[in-house]
Amino acid sequence: MTTVAPFGTGDRVDDAVTDLSASTVRRRKSIGDVLFVIPTWLFMLVVGVVPAALAVWLSVTDQSLTSGSGRFIGIQNFVLAVFTPRFVGSLGVTLVFVMLGLIVQFVLGYLLAAALHRQLRGFQVARTVLLIPMLLTPVVVGLVWNFMFNPDLGIIGAILSLFGVSVNFFANASLAIGVIVLIDSWMFTPFVMLMLVAGMTGISDEVRQAASLDGANWWQLTRYIVLPMLKPVITVTLVVRCVDIVRLFDTIYTTTKGGPGTATSTVSLISYATTFQYYDFGQGAAMAIALTVLMFPVYFLYIRLTKV
Amino acid sequence: MNKRGMSIAAAGLVALLSMSGAAAAQDSGKPSSLTMLVMDSPSANGLMALAKTYQSKTGIEIKFVTVPYEQLATKVILAAKSNQATYDLAQVDAGYLPQIVTAKALVPLDDFIKGDKQYNYGDFPEGLKEYAKYDGVSYSVPLSTEPYLQWYRTDLYQKLNLTPAKTWDDALANAKALKAAGDVGYGGVYDASASAYFYLSLLQSSGGRLLDPKTNKPLLDTAVAKTVMQRYLELAKYGTSGVESATVYDAVNSFSQLNVGQMILASGWWSTINDKSSSKSAGLVATANTPLSKDGPYEPVSSLFGWVAGISSSSTHQQAAWDFLSWALSADNAAAFIDAGAPPPARISTTSNPEFLKKLPYLAAAGQATTDGLPLPRIPELSQIITAISQNISAMVTGQKSLDDGMAAAQDAVLNILVQSGRYNG
Numbered sequence: 001m002t003t004v005a006p007f008g009t010g011d012r013v014d015d016a017v018t019d020l021s022a023s024t025v026r027r028r029k030s031i032g033d034v035l036f037v038i039p040t041w042l043f044m045l046v047v048g049v050v051p052a053a054l055a056v057w058l059s060v061t062d063q064s065l066t067s068g069s070g071r072f073i074g075i076q077n078f079v080l081a082v083f084t085p086r087f088v089g090s091l092g093v094t095l096v097f098v099m100l101g102l103i104v105q106f107v108l109g110y111l112l113a114a115a116l117h118r119q120l121r122g123f124q125v126a127r128t129v130l131l132i133p134m135l136l137t138p139v140v141v142g143l144v145w146n147f148m149f150n151p152d153l154g155i156i157g158a159i160l161s162l163f164g165v166s167v168n169f170f171a172n173a174s175l176a177i178g179v180i181v182l183i184d185s186w187m188f189t190p191f192v193m194l195m196l197v198a199g200m201t202g203i204s205d206e207v208r209q210a211a212s213l214d215g216a217n218w219w220q221l222t223r224y225i226v227l228p229m230l231k232p233v234i235t236v237t238l239v240v241r242c243v244d245i246v247r248l249f250d251t252i253y254t255t256t257k258g259g260p261g262t263a264t265s266t267v268s269l270i271s272y273a274t275t276f277q278y279y280d281f282g283q284g285a286a287m288a289i290a291l292t293v294l295m296f297p298v299y300f301l302y303i304r305l306t307k308v
Numbered sequence: 309m310n311k312r313g314m315s316i317a318a319a320g321l322v323a324l325l326s327m328s329g330a331a332a333a334q335d336s337g338k339p340s341s342l343t344m345l346v347m348d349s350p351s352a353n354g355l356m357a358l359a360k361t362y363q364s365k366t367g368i369e370i371k372f373v374t375v376p377y378e379q380l381a382t383k384v385i386l387a388a389k390s391n392q393a394t395y396d397l398a399q400v401d402a403g404y405l406p407q408i409v410t411a412k413a414l415v416p417l418d419d420f421i422k423g424d425k426q427y428n429y430g431d432f433p434e435g436l437k438e439y440a441k442y443d444g445v446s447y448s449v450p451l452s453t454e455p456y457l458q459w460y461r462t463d464l465y466q467k468l469n470l471t472p473a474k475t476w477d478d479a480l481a482n483a484k485a486l487k488a489a490g491d492v493g494y495g496g497v498y499d500a501s502a503s504a505y506f507y508l509s510l511l512q513s514s515g516g517r518l519l520d521p522k523t524n525k526p527l528l529d530t531a532v533a534k535t536v537m538q539r540y541l542e543l544a545k546y547g548t549s550g551v552e553s554a555t556v557y558d559a560v561n562s563f564s565q566l567n568v569g570q571m572i573l574a575s576g577w578w579s580t581i582n583d584k585s586s587s588k589s590a591g592l593v594a595t596a597n598t599p600l601s602k603d604g605p606y607e608p609v610s611s612l613f614g615w616v617a618g619i620s621s622s623s624t625h626q627q628a629a630w631d632f633l634s635w636a637l638s639a640d641n642a643a644a645f646i647d648a649g650a651p652p653p654a655r656i657s658t659t660s661n662p663e664f665l666k667k668l669p670y671l672a673a674a675g676q677a678t679t680d681g682l683p684l685p686r687i688p689e690l691s692q693i694i695t696a697i698s699q700n701i702s703a704m705v706t707g708q709k710s711l712d713d714g715m716a717a718a719q720d721a722v723l724n725i726l727v728q729s730g731r732y733n734g
Contacts, residue, residue, distance in 0.1 A: 065385050066411040066688055080728065151550035152562050170553035171706045259500025260553060261703030276382055278692045279407065 058285035065279035077286035081274065087267070087287060091294070094246055094266045096177060097184075101245045102238055104185045109192025109237075114222075116193065117200045127197075134190045142254030145183045149255075173263035176256050180264055183251050188244065192237055199233030200226065232305060239302045246295060267291050339625040341369040342632060344397040345384060347377050350579050351452040351615045352399060354650025358636045361644075370632060377401070381408055388413035388621045396623040397633065400448060402439055402616045407688040409442040414618040417446045420630040427634040431655040433679045440616045442686060448616035449637060453654035454576035455677030456509045456611045457595040457670060464491055464569045472596035476514060476539055479570065479599045483546035486569035493546025495563045495571030498705045499555045504697035506572060508684055509611035511536045515604030518693070518722075519685050524732040528697070528719040532604030537704070537715060544705050552705050564589050572598060574613050575674045579649040595670040597677065612681040614651075654678045689729050696721035 059077055063070040081087060112130060116123050133141070151157045151168040160167060169175045203226060211225050227234070249268040252258065258265035267287060275284030346352035352372065359370035373395065375383055381404040387394040388411065400408060408414055421429050429437070432450060440448045458479075460472055465482075468489055473479035483493030497506045508518055516532035519525065527533055544551050548562045560577055562568050564587035575595065584590040600608035617637070619629045635641070637653050645652040646667050651674075652658050659665075659675025684690060697718045704714035726732035 065382075065389065066407050150558065150561075152548045152558070153565060157549070166549050168550050168552055170550070173706070173708065256553070257499060257501040257555075259699065259702040260706040261500060261708045262699050263708070265500075265699075273695060277378070277695070278689075279382075279385070279411070 055285045055288055058281050059289045061282050063281045063285075065281060073282070077282045078290065081280075081283035081286045082290045086262075086270065087290070089262060090265050090267045090270050091291075093177075093262070093264060094248075094268075097181065097248055097266065098242055098245045100177070100181045101184055101188075101248075102241060104181055105189045105192045105241060106234070106238065108185065108189045109196055112189065112193040113196035113200060114226075116197050130190045130193060132190075133187045136187065138187065138250035139254055141183060141187055142251045145179070145186075145251075146255040149179055170256055171260055173260055176260060176264050180248075180251055180255065183255070184245065184248060187251075188241065192241065195233055195237040196230065199230045203229050236302070236305050239298055239305065242298055243295065243302075246291070339368060339396075339628050341371055342396040342625060342629055343371045343373060343394065344399070345373050345375065345380065345387075345395040345620075346399040347380050348374050349399075349615070350576060350648075350650040354645040354648040354652070355399075355451075355636060357648035357650075358641055358644055362632060362635060366631075368628065368632070380404075384408055384618075384620065385411040385413045391622050393620075393622050393624045395620045396625055396629040398618055398620055399451060400616050400618055402448070402612075402614055403684065403690060405440075405448060405616060405618075406442050406686050406690070408618075409445075409447045410688045413621055414447040415621050415623075415626055417449060417619065417630070420627075420634070421446060421449070424630075424634050426638050428639060431639060431657050433654070433656060435612065435681060436654060436678045439612055439614070439683055448618035449633060450653045451615040451617040451637065452576055452651040453612070453674060453678050454574040454614040454651060455674055455681050456506075456572050456598055456613065457575050457673050457677065458570065458598055459563065459573050459581070459593055459595050460570040461568070461589060461592055462594050463592050464489075464567060470569075472594075473570070473599040476510070476599045476601040476603075480539065480542065482570055483543060487546045490567075492548050492562070492566055492568040493570070494543045494551075495554075495559045495568040495573075496540075496544055496547050496551050497554055497556050497559050498544055498547075498552050498701060499558075500553075500699045500702035501695060502556060502698055503701045504694045505556075505613075505684070507537065507540050507697065507701055509572060509598070510540055511604075512606075512611050512682055512684075513598045513608050514539075514601045515606050515608045517604075517606050519687075519726075519732075523734060524685075524687075524726060525734050526719055526722040526726065526732070528715055528722060530604070534711065534715055535603050537701075538711060540701075541705055541711070553702070563593075575670045575677075576614065576651045578651065578668060578670050595673050597673050610677045610681040612677065612683045687731060689725050689731060692725050693722050696725065 060072055060074060061070045062073050062076075116127055116130075148154045148156050149169045151166065151170075156169075157166070167175070169179050207225060207229075208221060211221050216224070247268055248266060249272060252264050252266060252269055253272075256264045258269050268291075271284050271287040271291070274280050274287060344355065346355065352374065355370075356372055359372070363369050380398070380400065384395065384398045384400065385408055398414070400414075405414075421427060427449075429449075436450050436453060437446070439453075440446055440450050458472055460470075460482075464486060465471070468485050470482050470485060473482055479494075485493075487493040497503045511518065511533060514532060514536045516530065516536055517527055520527055548554070548566060548568065550558060550562075554562070556573075559571060560573070560580065563571055563573070564581055566588075568589075578595075581587050581593055582590045598610040600610075602608055617633055619626050619633070623629055639655055639657050642652040642655065642658045642661070642664065646664060651668075652664070654671075654674055656675075659671045659678070665671050700709065700714045700718040700721070703709040703717075704711060709717065723732070
């Protein structure tokens with residue numbers, strides 16, 4: 001579009017008009033961009049921000065499903081439910097599960113990934129079979145393993161009895177924790193394996209070959225070449241698994257229910273019981289908020305690593 | 309959207325909301341269907357069998373929504389709290405009745421019961437009527453009555469010349485004899501979530517109580533509570549290899565599949581344990597009253613458990629819902645319940661009927677338990693208390709805590725729960 005200049009300054013007027021048009025276009029484009037993003041914002045607001053805000057509000061009220069008026073009571077729920085030996089104990093149990101789970105799943109996942117990466121005959125079938133546990137529902141997996149470990153009627157007890165061994169895995173704190181870690185690892189080691197295999201395919205064969213030519217053995221290759229190059233993948237994988245294990249619930253609920261005693265009672269388990277068995281939404285929310293705050297460093301690490 | 313458009317949309321929304329509110333509030337007379345929330349159980353099977361007959365009689369279809377046990381009370385409460393007429397009727401574990409009633413999720417039934425000749429409430433023992441009440445108001449009616457009874461294997465008892473235990477010392481002696489003969493002496497429940505039901509049942513049958521009936525003070529620090537716990541832990545030594553972590557389902561499986569000589573269990577398991585297609589013990593079991601011992605200051609009594617049925621406060625068809633309950637749970641339908649493999653409501657006329665006693669021999673013991681039995685304390689905090697005690701039982705039986713430490717921790721936990729809820733301020 002051109003405009004006739006009334007006072008012999010046509011070029012500048014034309015430039016101004018052109019600039020104006022450009023800024024209008026930019027503004028319109030910007031509004032258009034915002035309109036495209038609004039549905040996502042709304043979605044995040046409804047499923048993320050509002051429930052989180054509601055949980056924070058519940059944690060400072062006396063809201064209960066059976067009684068309570070929902071009035072503001074300050075930090076009373078935190079005092080009664082979070083700053084207690086029960087919560088601290090369950091936090092300790094949760095951390096034990098996180099540490100053991102990460103170690104077992106990483107070691108097994110790495111070994112499986114290294115084996116698959118060599119692409120020996122039948123590796124595709126092996127990969128598919130290894131992925132099956134990850135596709136199963138945790139509740140079903142928990143119930144099946146629970147029955148397998150039943151000392152009187154389970155197959156594991158029957159096999160052990162052939163060797164004259166009689167063990168009740170759920171009556172010993174260490175063994176019960178071991179069983180939970182075993183079940184969780186059986187389900188999610190394939191995830192770790194999958195991530196690491198994907199990372200390994202990104203490492204150039206030339207680097208490996210050069211190291212081999214220099215006389216590096218398998219351990220040296222792993223220690224000085226593969227693991228350092230996989231570091232970003234390993235960190236993201238472990239962070240994801242860490243968050244998942246902190247939320248571990250189904251497996252425990254269907255096997256030990258927190259026992260023996262409170263040996264496998266995690267924060268998720270007591271938070272569930274407080275909210276949905278005792279209907280104390282305020283204290284349940286306080287526990288959930290406390291756990292979320294404690295997990296902030298892990299979340300920040302994840303965000304930083306994935307540069308979201 | 310222009311102003312006019314927005315005004316029309318807003319007016320439409322308001323009208324829609326008003327209409328839905330009105331629809332939820334009004335009782336639209338005879339419904340074409342009613343919805344009942346149930347758990348997969350013999351009692352629910354009995355109701356389902358009767359529902360077909362009811363539909364052919366009245367044209368009203370009874371739809372059943374089956375949920376896991378853990379979700380039953382939550383669903384009933386949520387439906388009422390959200391004021392959604394999701395369910396008209398609900399099957400409820402009587403132990404959870406106080407929680408549900410406190411949430412105002414069930415309607416009082418006294419007006420319905422009064423003068424309903426078909427239902428004939430006078431046919432129930434007083435103790436059982438109390439069991440369906442909270443704070444003196446009937447919020448439910450008995451669906452199944454499942455007192456804890458002494459179960460024993462007739463073949464093993466005959467082989468060893470044993471008789472059902474009258475006292476807890478007898479039970480312990482029987483357990484020893486059974487174990488010495490290579491059988492399992494006692495099928496117990498010792499897990500970290502529900503074993504307290506069994507311990508507290510033993511406590512009540514030994515002259516102890518969980519709470520002081522007058523003040524609600526926890527009584528787990530008393531001599532009788534410790535004596536009974538010691539006995540309960542002693543019985544575990546005669547159990548299966550997995551007894552220390554056994555849930556009630558594990559215990560029932562063991563009793564069905566292995567040579568377990570005796571156990572304490574709710575009478576409602578009768579059809580499961582006598583199911584010839586899945587139970588090796590089918591036809592080999594009998595029941596007797598819970599052993600009683602006078603070890604404490606209170607009267608030794610058996611413990612009452614069972615299902616009750618109520619009407620949701622959000623139901624828009626409360627009269628129709630009562631009509632179904634009144635008909636289904638009437639004395640005339642006791643035979644249909646039994647034929648469906650369900651424990652019938654323990655009416656006096658049912659538990660004393662020779663024909664029914666022939667079909668369900670446990671009814672005699674159940675009938676007696678309903679007249680002199682006692683439920684666990686009827687307070688909303690009971691599920692929290694059960695978990696706290698169960699965790700300590702589990703810790704004691706697995707050697708994590710000594711008897712004294714475990715009982716002290718249990719007493720402390722129960723005390724905290726009651727003080728926090730304001731039920732005890734001692």
